[in-house]
Amino acid sequence: MDKSEFYRKLLTFPNGANDVLYQGKRYLLRKEALLDGKLIKIYAEDLSSKDIVSGNYYPTMKNGMLKPCEMSDEKVIDFVLHAQVI
Numbered sequence: 001m002d003k004s005e006f007y008r009k010l011l012t013f014p015n016g017a018n019d020v021l022y023q024g025k026r027y028l029l030r031k032e033a034l035l036d037g038k039l040i041k042i043y044a045e046d047l048s049s050k051d052i053v054s055g056n057y058y059p060t061m062k063n064g065m066l067k068p069c070e071m072s073d074e075k076v077i078d079f080v081l082h083a084q085v086i
Helices: 003-012 071-081
Strands: 017-021 025-034 039-046 052-058 064-069
Touching: 003 052, 003 071, 039 071, 052 071, 064 071
Parallel strands: none
Antiparallel strands: 017 025, 025 039, 039 052, 052 064
């Protein structure tokens, strides 16, 4: 993963609740920046099923460290890189 691309895209999502489109489905994405931006939390729910995407990103640790919540890194990365705010 190109962590700088992931981080740049993550920053494009506004803090708070956002409607996003991912793989043709509408998700409600909640993004929260904490600790002066040292922690970025995301949680997204597919509004038509039970799919979720959840993780924490620490941009200042080891050139950026992603900690997904009970799912693969790849799922969170793909979501962030391809979701579009609607």
